[in-house]
Every structure is written in C-alpha cells, then in structure tokens.
Amino acid sequence: MDSADYTAVALRLANADLSSLTAVRAALHDEPWWADRLHESDLAVLREVGAGLRRALDALLADDGDTALVEINNLLAAHPPRPRLSGHGGRDGAPNWHVHVAGPDAPAVDEVAAAAAWGLAQGVVQHGTTxxxxxxxxxxxxxxxxxxxxxxxxxxxxxxxxxxxxxxxxxxxxx
Structure with missing residues (x-):
C-alpha cells in the first residue's frame, strides 16, 4: 500500500458510518485484511479517529492551516505509524514491496488508525491544504x-x- 492509498483510507474513515461494525467493515471493504479483523470493541477508537479526521478536514476547508496542523499532529501522536517494509502478495513468488504502518502482530484497529492519520498527513504534504x-x-x-x-x-x-x-x-x- 502506498501513501495515496492511505489518503484514501483517511477519507473513507472520515466519511464512514461508524455506528456499527458492519458499517465500518463496509467502509473498509477494499482492505479486507483490516475489516475482517476488527471487533466491536474497536469502534470507540475508530469513532475517535473519525472525529479527529473530520476536525482536520473541516479546518482545511476553512483555510485554517494552524488548526489542521494541530489536529493532524494529534492524530499522529495518538496513533503513530510504525512503518515496516513488507514483500508479500506478489505474483509468481516475486515480492510485492510496500510499506505497512504497523507491526505484523498489531491489532487491525491500530493499523487502520495509524494508516488514516498518516494518510491525511501525507495527503497534505503531497497536495497542499487547498x-x-x-x-x-x-x-x-x-x-x-x-x-x-x-x-x-x-x-x-x-x-x-x-x-x-x-x-x-x-x-x-x-x-
């Protein structure tokens, strides 16, 4: 997964109905490796992340870069990415090199939260605030x-x- 994909995860989570596990899994349908491992107990964390993403996005829409910076940094501090290089999932036994934002044994909720925080930060770096x-x-x-x-x-x-x-x-x- 690359940074562009993580930006999409951030937007999907910001736009998602986080009221039930079924709704969250539907929002993360493109990432079944996360969606299938989420639990009811993860919803509180995902709601917190979703609210932080929406606050940051609202600040970007209001052209309030200072607030967006604070909100995104709060998300990164609360859900820090722990990047690791991975080479699974390639064709014909060749590795498909990509970066994960959490360790191999991290709970799915940790990886989703870190991916969303990192994705929004990278989206701002790559595309700016406007x-x-x-x-x-x-x-x-x-x-x-x-x-x-x-x-x-x-x-x-x-x-x-x-x-x-x-x-x-x-x-x-x-x-």
Whole structure:
C-alpha cells in the first residue's frame, strides 16, 4: 500500500458510518485484511479517529492551516505509524514491496488508525491544504481530495454531480 492509498483510507474513515461494525467493515471493504479483523470493541477508537479526521478536514476547508496542523499532529501522536517494509502478495513468488504502518502482530484497529492519520498527513504534504473539499450535492457531506487540473471539483462523485445537474436541468425546464 502506498501513501495515496492511505489518503484514501483517511477519507473513507472520515466519511464512514461508524455506528456499527458492519458499517465500518463496509467502509473498509477494499482492505479486507483490516475489516475482517476488527471487533466491536474497536469502534470507540475508530469513532475517535473519525472525529479527529473530520476536525482536520473541516479546518482545511476553512483555510485554517494552524488548526489542521494541530489536529493532524494529534492524530499522529495518538496513533503513530510504525512503518515496516513488507514483500508479500506478489505474483509468481516475486515480492510485492510496500510499506505497512504497523507491526505484523498489531491489532487491525491500530493499523487502520495509524494508516488514516498518516494518510491525511501525507495527503497534505503531497497536495497542499487547498485541494480538500466537501460535496456540494444536497444531502451529501462527503469529504474528497480534488486532484483535478483546475481544482474545480464540487462533488464527491459523478453520481452526485449527475444528480445535481439533472435536478438543475429539470428546475430550468419547469420555469
């Protein structure tokens, strides 16, 4: 997994429904090696991490770099990454080299929390503080990272964009 993947984990956790283990596992469906090892007792930690991620993202959206810095550093202090090089999962016996953010025996919740904290920090390092957004579609508050060339992304997904564009089109046709 690379830093870009960890940024996606941070966003998925910030946007996730953390009310139940089933919902958390659904949010982490791309990481079954974590999702399948999480327990009900891990939800309190994940809720704390999710709240910290949202505070940091809200600070980035408000162009409050000082608060974002404090919030991200709080997450890193509470859930420090412990990087280790790994070479499993390759094809034909060749190693697939990548970095994990927790030791091989760490509980899944520790790795998810560290990955999310590290991912948000790396996202800010790689993309700066102005490329973070929140979906402008009605009834959607999803955070996203705008990697478009012109930094004009307003919606979290094509689905939300299409829904809003169709609604605007229908409203214009009615008038």
């Amino acid at each position: 490329r973070w957004g929140r979906c402008q579609a009605e009834s959607c508050d999803t955070y996203f990272l705008d990697t478009s060339t012109n930094q004009a992304k307003r919606f979290c997904s094509p689905r939300c964009a299409n829904r809003m564009h169709v609604a605007a089109f229908r409203a214009r046709r009615r008038s």
